[in-house]
Amino acid sequence: MSLxxxxxxxxxxxxxxxxDLKALFDLSVQHFWPxxxxxxxxxxxxxxxxxxxxxxxxxQEERPDRKDYRLTDAGREALHEWLAAxxxxxxxxxxxxVQVFFAGQLGDEEILAIFRxxxxxxxxxxAGLQAIPDRCTPYVAQVDDPRETFCxxxxxxxxxxxTQAHLAWLESVIARLERGELPIAKEATCxx
Amino acid sequence: MSLxxxxxxxxxxxxxxxxDLKALFDLSVQHFWPxxxxxxxxxxxxxxxxxxxxxxxxxQEERPDRKDYRLTDAGREALHEWLAAxxxxxxxxxxxxVQVFFAGQLGDEEILAIFRxxxxxxxxxxAGLQAIPDRCTPYVAQVDDPRETFCxxxxxxxxxxxTQAHLAWLESVIARLERGELPIAKEATCxx
DNA sequence: TCATAATATAGGACGTGTCATATACATGAC
DNA sequence: GTCATGTATATGACACGTCCTATATTATGA
Numbered sequence: 001m002s003l004x005x006x007x008x009x010x011x012x013x014x015x016x017x018x019x020d021l022k023a024l025f026d027l028s029v030q031h032f033w034p035x036x037x038x039x040x041x042x043x044x045x046x047x048x049x050x051x052x053x054x055x056x057x058x059x060q061e062e063r064p065d066r067k068d069y070r071l072t073d074a075g076r077e078a079l080h081e082w083l084a085a086x087x088x089x090x091x092x093x094x095x096x097x098v099q100v101f102f103a104g105q106l107g108d109e110e111i112l113a114i115f116r117x118x119x120x121x122x123x124x125x126x127a128g129l130q131a132i133p134d135r136c137t138p139y140v141a142q143v144d145d146p147r148e149t150f151c152x153x154x155x156x157x158x159x160x161x162x163t164q165a166h167l168a169w170l171e172s173v174i175a176r177l178e179r180g181e182l183p184i185a186k187e188a189t190c191x192x
Numbered sequence: 193m194s195l196x197x198x199x200x201x202x203x204x205x206x207x208x209x210x211x212d213l214k215a216l217f218d219l220s221v222q223h224f225w226p227x228x229x230x231x232x233x234x235x236x237x238x239x240x241x242x243x244x245x246x247x248x249x250x251x252q253e254e255r256p257d258r259k260d261y262r263l264t265d266a267g268r269e270a271l272h273e274w275l276a277a278x279x280x281x282x283x284x285x286x287x288x289x290v291q292v293f294f295a296g297q298l299g300d301e302e303i304l305a306i307f308r309x310x311x312x313x314x315x316x317x318x319a320g321l322q323a324i325p326d327r328c329t330p331y332v333a334q335v336d337d338p339r340e341t342f343c344x345x346x347x348x349x350x351x352x353x354x355t356q357a358h359l360a361w362l363e364s365v366i367a368r369l370e371r372g373e374l375p376i377a378k379e380a381t382c383x384x
Numbered sequence: 385t386c387a388t389a390a391t392a393t394a395g396g397a398c399g400t401g402t403c404a405t406a407t408a409c410a411t412g413a414c
Numbered sequence: 415g416t417c418a419t420g421t422a423t424a425t426g427a428c429a430c431g432t433c434c435t436a437t438a439t440t441a442t443g444a
Contacts, residue, residue, distance in 0.1 A: 147377040
């Protein structure tokens with residue numbers, strides 16, 4: 001249910017169209033809450049039904065008409081309520097760790113390859129995160145509120161911090177594997 | 193598609209029923225890939241259709257009949273292929289970070305409360321992770337393969353490492369907030 | 385001129401996960 | 415004696431997200 005709140009969150013800065021919102025997601029929160037375009041439009045429609053947002057059709061001559069959505073009082077209230085409430089606490093899923101868990105089957109080189117690849121992905125992700133501030137300076141200037149900016153930067157900081165920690169762990173595993181610390185599998189086949 | 197592979201992964205240690213599998217998930221991989229009971233049964237049914245697993249009905253007198261599933265050659269092959277392939281790389285979602293991103297709206301104490309609560313959740317999670325080795329020693333003894341155990345422990349290590357890093361970040365944020373480093377919001381209302 | 389990118393919205397189909405609920409039998413606790 | 419708990423499987427309904435495709439219009443550049 002968190003796409004709802006992210007949308008409400010963006011709308012508190014002023015009216016936005018579905019298109020605007022998609023751009024905002026891609027620009028700012030995509031690294032911890034990516035949003036699908038069609039999902040945004042559908043959610044917007046539902047949020048309107050529920051009375052959390054209201055829509056104004058804006059006729060444009062140069063471009064297709066846009067629908068601007070704005071927060072209603074009910075929406076603002078719902079957002080505030082959710083922001084102040086305990087976090088949903090959904091356990092994250094990591095397919096990469098599932099791979100590691102069952103990697104014992106693989107050969108030494110294959111296991112090393114998994115971790116080397118993971119480290120590369122991680123480094124690429126880190127680079128992506130570090131590029132975010134530049135990309136969103138215009139938006140920061142637009143809203144121009146040090147308190148908001150502080151909170152936004154915290155999420156970035158968290159992402160970078162976590163990615164660095166992950167990378168450090170991956171590198172420590174790679175080092176151990178390269179030192180030959182990976183045990184050899186037992187010969188015997190286990191049935192139960 | 194990763195529940196499929198986790199199930200195939202467990203089945204490589206020997207035949208298991210849906211009930212067994214649910215217990216295994218809860219015991220070992222639930223912190224990075226939780227599995228729903230009904231989802232396990234449905235996946236098992238599909239995997240059978242697809243020919244990756246085969247089912248043997250075991251009649252029991254004391255208890256309801258069980259269906260034991262075992263890996264077919266096709267299943268073993270599919271598993272190996274997936275294990276050795278590049279990781280799916282699905283971006284993780286964090287509702288907690290969405291909260292932080294839009295927390296600028298809240299009062300100082302509310303924001304502090306969010307982080308304190310997050311830190312508590314984190315500490316509880318850490319305690320949960322550290323309790324895993326004890327819970328699964330019987331299973332470790334059952335399979336008794338140092339290579340497998342090594343990989344399993346790596347996933348745990350990753351979880352603990354990441355959780356500690358997260359906690360450290362949360363505590364650094366809390367310290368900054370307590371030092372009063374949270375900027376005050378602008379008075380002016382921003383519309384666009 | 386012709387293609388393509390950008391602006392703007394919408395809907396179908398599907399995969400995956402979640403929740404609730406149902407059935408059936410056994411054992412041990414109170 | 416019954417009530418909860420553990421073993422064991424199954425299904426319906428639904429929420430949420432993803433992918434793909436369709437539709438218009440305008441601006442840009444090759």
